[in-house]
Amino acid sequence: xxxxxxxxxxxxxxxxxxxxxxxxxxxxxxxxxxxxxxxxxxxxxxxxxxxxxxxxxxxxxxxxxxxxxxxxxxxxxxxxxxxxxxxxxxxxxxxxxxxxxxxxxxxxxxxxx
Amino acid sequence: xxxxxxxxxxxxxxxxxxxxxxxxxxxxxxxxxxxxxxxxxxxxxxxxxxxxxxxxxxxxxxxxxxxxxxxxxxxxxxxxxxxxxxxxxxxxxxxxxxxxxxxxxxxxxxx
Numbered sequence: 001x002x003x004x005x006x007x008x009x010x011x012x013x014x015x016x017x018x019x020x021x022x023x024x025x026x027x028x029x030x031x032x033x034x035x036x037x038x039x040x041x042x043x044x045x046x047x048x049x050x051x052x053x054x055x056x057x058x059x060x061x062x063x064x065x066x067x068x069x070x071x072x073x074x075x076x077x078x079x080x081x082x083x084x085x086x087x088x089x090x091x092x093x094x095x096x097x098x099x100x101x102x103x104x105x106x107x108x109x110x111x112x113x
Numbered sequence: 114x115x116x117x118x119x120x121x122x123x124x125x126x127x128x129x130x131x132x133x134x135x136x137x138x139x140x141x142x143x144x145x146x147x148x149x150x151x152x153x154x155x156x157x158x159x160x161x162x163x164x165x166x167x168x169x170x171x172x173x174x175x176x177x178x179x180x181x182x183x184x185x186x187x188x189x190x191x192x193x194x195x196x197x198x199x200x201x202x203x204x205x206x207x208x209x210x211x212x213x214x215x216x217x218x219x220x221x222x223x224x
Contacts (some may be wrong), residue, residue, distance in 0.1 A: 033212075040216075041216065042117075042202070042215055042216040042217065043157075043202070043204075043212075043214040044214075045208045045211060045212065048209070048210070048211075051187045055195055065137075075140040081154040092157070094158060094212075096210050100145040100210060101145070101147070101162055101165075102147070102159075102210070102212060103158075103159065104156050104157040104159075105156055106155060107155070107158035109154070110186075
């Protein structure tokens with residue numbers, strides 16, 4: 001298993017600003033993922049972040065809006081840029097230390113006014 | 114494109130009742146299937162992982178089944194308790210570790 005922490009746990013931001021979310025894992029993992037859960041919706045994969053390579057974004061998500069860093073095997077950041085109220089969501093990171101098994105962080109609850 | 118559907122969207126039962134949550138997926142070419150629990154304001158807790166070669170998995174009062182050919186999975190909860198109240202999410206693994214989630218079933222167990 002893996003223990004994952006995220007910072008901040010929640011935030012309220014003004015439109016037009018940016019927020020960087022941190023994800024820390026207690027062990028080295030190659031594969032890390034970022035998800036978004038909009039109100040009343042299911043989780044949607046934003047991107048896959050593997051250390052040593054550029055993040056791979058899913059359809060509908062772009063690097064300019066959601067830049068991701070993965071400086072080492074235990075840490076990653078997701079930035080939500082130029083925020084609008086539509087970005088109000090829960091953002092979760094996950095890791096896959098074993099094949100086809102993912103563990104999730106507690107999430108970051110973002111409200112954009 | 115994989116789509117995951119969960120039925121019912123919400124369920125309210127009295128304490129002690131046995132219940133079944135349903136999950137269906139459109140593409141049977143999955144690797145594993147995982148059931149999660151999400152409490153309000155919290156992250157996801159993994160409940161059961163069923164590998165593609167397995168038919169079911171059990172953990173305590175929980176039993177999950179998988180029928181790949183029909184694209185279905187069920188989560189059985191025995192002797193439900195108020196502490197079981199949460200949203201239950203079904204997710205399937207496709208290629209490249211990608212998870213596709215259903216929208217979840219909101220379960221309320223009344224004392």
